[in-house]
Amino acid sequence: MLDNSTNKTNLKLRDVETASKMMRRYYRTVKETMRDMAGYLPKMCWWPGKKLLARHIWMDALHADMLRSRTLDLRYPRVDVEDNDDVHLLSILEKLPTAPTDEQFLISVYEVIKPEIVKSLTKYLQNSDPLDDAPTHLYFRRIMDEIGMQLEEYQSIMKDFHDATNPEAVKWNRLVGGALNSCGGIDGPDRQIDPLAASFVERPAYELPLEGGRDTSWEKAVVQVSPRAARNFTEEQIRVAIDHANEVWASETPAALIWEYKNMPWELYFWAARWCYDEMRHATMGVERLTVMGLEVGVDYPMVPDHWRAFRERGVKYLLLLLHRLEQGGPIGKAKWKKKFIEMNDLAAAQDCDYDWADESGHISYGVAWLKAVFPEWSKEQTIDEGNKIASEWGEWIGNHHKNGTHGYEIFLDRMDRKMEALSNSSGK
Ligand SMILES: [Fe+2]
Ligand SMILES: [Fe+2]
Structure with a gap:
């Protein structure tokens, strides 16, 4: 030497x-x-x-x-x-x-x-x-x-x-x-x-939590989706931005995969790291749009780990399955919102959707690679079937909370209404 x-x-x-x-x-x-x-x-x-x-x-x-x-x-x-x-x-x-x-x-x-x-x-x-x-x-x-x-x-x-x-x-x-x-x-x-x-x-091994942690200063809710349909374009803007803000679970899911699965091929970690950051960027896009509208996270609207709450106990790989299934509709959905926001002259929201849509195309291929790695026994058809099954369970889970009034959203609806009223008074509408 x-x-x-x-x-x-x-x-x-x-x-x-x-x-x-x-x-x-x-x-x-x-x-x-x-x-x-x-x-x-x-x-x-x-x-x-x-x-x-x-x-x-x-x-x-x-x-x-x-x-x-x-x-x-x-x-x-x-x-x-x-x-x-x-x-x-x-x-x-x-x-x-x-x-x-x-x-x-x-x-x-x-x-x-x-x-x-x-x-x-x-x-x-x-x-x-x-x-x-x-x-x-x-x-x-x-x-x-x-x-x-x-x-x-x-x-x-x-x-x-x-x-x-x-x-x-x-x-x-x-x-x-x-x-x-x-x-x-x-x-x-x-x-x-x-x-x-x-x-x-000699400390005991670290275990992933059962729910994603949220800022302790924030109000809690059970679901992130408002039980009330949007009544006008402003409420549609808010709804899309809240949806964006709540993509934190989608950042937590690839992060959890990186930890949970040891000794995976390096490329899987490399892609998951980018995926994790992209989803946090998407969440931040939503938070920033809402801040501009005068709405504060955890005060006027919820940020909750509801996907994890519904499926985490099945294992992180089922959160991956749900995320991948939901992302398959992402590019079409984001393209539609981009067009609508341009028509309504909300260019900042249109640009958020445009870049988000670009990221999502990458996520779909990362999702396919990870699913093959964590469900090696599943055929392509079985993966599609299981994805459809968990997505419909997810829809039912939210639907039931809305139907039964267990969504925990009331406080936010009141606060959003007050903020919107103030906004419309100040703009003289
Ligand atoms: Fe996203
Ligand atoms: Fe994504």
């Missing part, structure tokens, strides 16, 4: 074998932290934190993809790139979602793991020849720059949420940092965890 420490001529020497092993550990760190964030996303109640995770899961999947590809460039055997060689590091990373609170989970990812990744990549570059190892330099510059952006986004939302002197948060930070250090850190080589750090690894 070439060793930089003995080099007297200031050459940057690191052989390919060493570089590829380090690259693989970076890949596994970024990939497994991304899977932790995906696993925690459904549990996260704090709305700014939930949005942050979805965006960064996608960015981290892009980074992991670059690191994976560079590992393979460096003659690393394809068959081994996903093997669990760095067992001690992996045993620590898989316990991050066991954080007791949203705040503590965010701290472990953004104040321990990500800063350590930046430090390791910086150090790697200091001892890497910029010509021989040029692709690594380009990839790392992008990754380091984008993690820097992520840390700024984290700090800007945490300044009002996080009390840096909170003793529990400080203790958690030390526990995670100590465990990471003990296994050889991000750079490795991997080593046995010391007894002090062992308590972290």
Whole structure:
């Protein structure tokens, strides 16, 4: 092995074998932290934190993809790139979602793991020849720059949420940092965890929640769909935007798949990460449209995990089945709404539908690939039948809540009516 420490001529020497092993550990760190964030996303109640995770899961999947590809460039055997060689590091990373609170989970990812990744990549570059190892330099510059952006986004939302002197948060930070250090850190080589750090690894395994978490400051409802049909175009605008805002469950579903299914082909995680972010973008589009109309999430309209409430106990793969089935109608529905919003001169809503429609076409192919992976025993016909069955059960579930008056929507109908009245008075209509 070439060793930089003995080099007297200031050459940057690191052989390919060493570089590829380090690259693989970076890949596994970024990939497994991304899977932790995906696993925690459904549990996260704090709305700014939930949005942050979805965006960064996608960015981290892009980074992991670059690191994976560079590992393979460096003659690393394809068959081994996903093997669990760095067992001690992996045993620590898989316990991050066991954080007791949203705040503590965010701290472990953004104040321990990500800063350590930046430090390791910086150090790697200091001892890497910029010509021989040029692709690594380009990839790392992008990754380091984008993690820097992520840390700024984290700090800007945490300044009002996080009390840096909170003793529990400080203790958690030390526990995670100590465990990471003990296994050889991000750079490795991997080593046995010391007894002090062992308590972290012995924590019980993280389990996905039975319902997606929603901001604790919000009013609750049972279903997201209003029991009252729209009476005019403004109410139609609101209805479409509420539907958009409630796509959070569709972000939580691919995120849950990323966590639930270990050792899947990398492409499935890569696609699911983008899918997760897209659906959070769609939800945010709805929230932003409603904000412009003066309606506040969780106060004037509900954001509820109703699809999970209805089917989660069957397993995450049935939520995937429902999501895929509902998405098949997405492109036609979004094209129809785009046309209508243009006719009614609501160009912002038309543009939301236009971009959403573009995303949805990708989701359909991701859904097909994931369904084949999680229901390998189903034929194409059976998948279609099962999809139709669960979609009709979903319609019945909502219909029953509307019929029986158990939708929990009354408070929102009253508030929306008052807001709309104020809006129409102020516009002199
Ligand atoms: Fe969507
Ligand atoms: Fe979608």
